[in-house]
Amino acid sequence: MPKLTKEQLEQIQEYIQSLPEEEREPKLKEIMSQFEQETPQCPFCLMSEGKIPTTKVYEDGEFLAVLEINPVNKGHTLLFTKRHIRLFAELNEQESENIGKIIKKLAFALGTISEGINILDSEGKTAGQKFDHFVINLIPRTKDDSMKISWQGKPSNESELAKMKEIIFEVMPKDKPKSIPINEDILKKEFYKLKNKRKP
Numbered sequence: 001m002p003k004l005t006k007e008q009l010e011q012i013q014e015y016i017q018s019l020p021e022e023e024r025e026p027k028l029k030e031i032m033s034q035f036e037q038e039t040p041q042c043p044f045c046l047m048s049e050g051k052i053p054t055t056k057v058y059e060d061g062e063f064l065a066v067l068e069i070n071p072v073n074k075g076h077t078l079l080f081t082k083r084h085i086r087l088f089a090e091l092n093e094q095e096s097e098n099i100g101k102i103i104k105k106l107a108f109a110l111g112t113i114s115e116g117i118n119i120l121d122s123e124g125k126t127a128g129q130k131f132d133h134f135v136i137n138l139i140p141r142t143k144d145d146s147m148k149i150s151w152q153g154k155p156s157n158e159s160e161l162a163k164m165k166e167i168i169f170e171v172m173p174k175d176k177p178k179s180i181p182i183n184e185d186i187l188k189k190e191f192y193k194l195k196n197k198r199k200p
């Protein structure tokens, strides 16, 4: 919901107070629903809440996989978290353990009905993320379909690769003993801190 200014809130309050008592509640609901409609809602959250009809191919307490309604090819599947998170790195320990198993099942199924599959996770606008909700596209491929993935690699060298390895080792979260629960909030804060530090 967009944030109302203090003045707007006061105006609404004043107006509601001026109405006969029995009209206050329905009028307030009507006004608030207008503000709610102005907010663009996350389609993945709406699908998780069952507010957008979907064709589910997998569901558990944490994840939902549905068929894309505008598929590249038949079987194009969207796998996403039910909770609103933006990135793979925001998955909690349990979710990150489970997601591999779910992808394996889906990849097995889709692999049997296609010539190949792309498993695609786009994170950040630059990478083509359209909504701020973590989603993995599993795309069955056929020869000469409409999907194009290509890039031009630039040659690197040993010292560049060694330096990059050092950076990755430095920022990569270290595995902790199982008995110590990982504080997800701290991990998330740390991720964004490092991400900002490494911004080009």
Ligand SMILES: [Zn+2]
Pocket (backbone or CB within 6 Å): 042, 043, 044, 045, 046, 083, 084, 085, 132, 133
């Ligand atoms: Zn969402």
